Amino acid sequence: MANRLKVIVDRQKCVGSGECVFTAPEIFDQDEADGIVMLLTDTPEAALWDAAHRAARQCPANAIRVEEG
Ligand code: SF4
Known part of the structure; x- marks a missing residue:
């Protein structure tokens, strides 16, 4: 089990859906x-x-990444 989750967004890719x-x-x-x-x-x-x-x-622009660590 990871003990931390990091969320990264790419605002350049985001289409605001x-x-x-x-x-x-x-x-x-x-x-x-x-x-x-x-x-x-x-x-x-x-x-x-x-x-x-x-x-x-679900992000249609593939703009969200999650990394477990
Ligand atoms: S789901 Fe993806 S494209 Fe839509 S607002 Fe969120 S990050 Fe932007």
């Missing part, structure tokens, strides 16, 4: 001006890891 915010609102938000993803935390607590993985899988 918002799935990540819907899936994991504790981790992701969108910029009010352009809709591009913003990270609320890059090391979410363990209870949010499943949601982080789901968000990474």
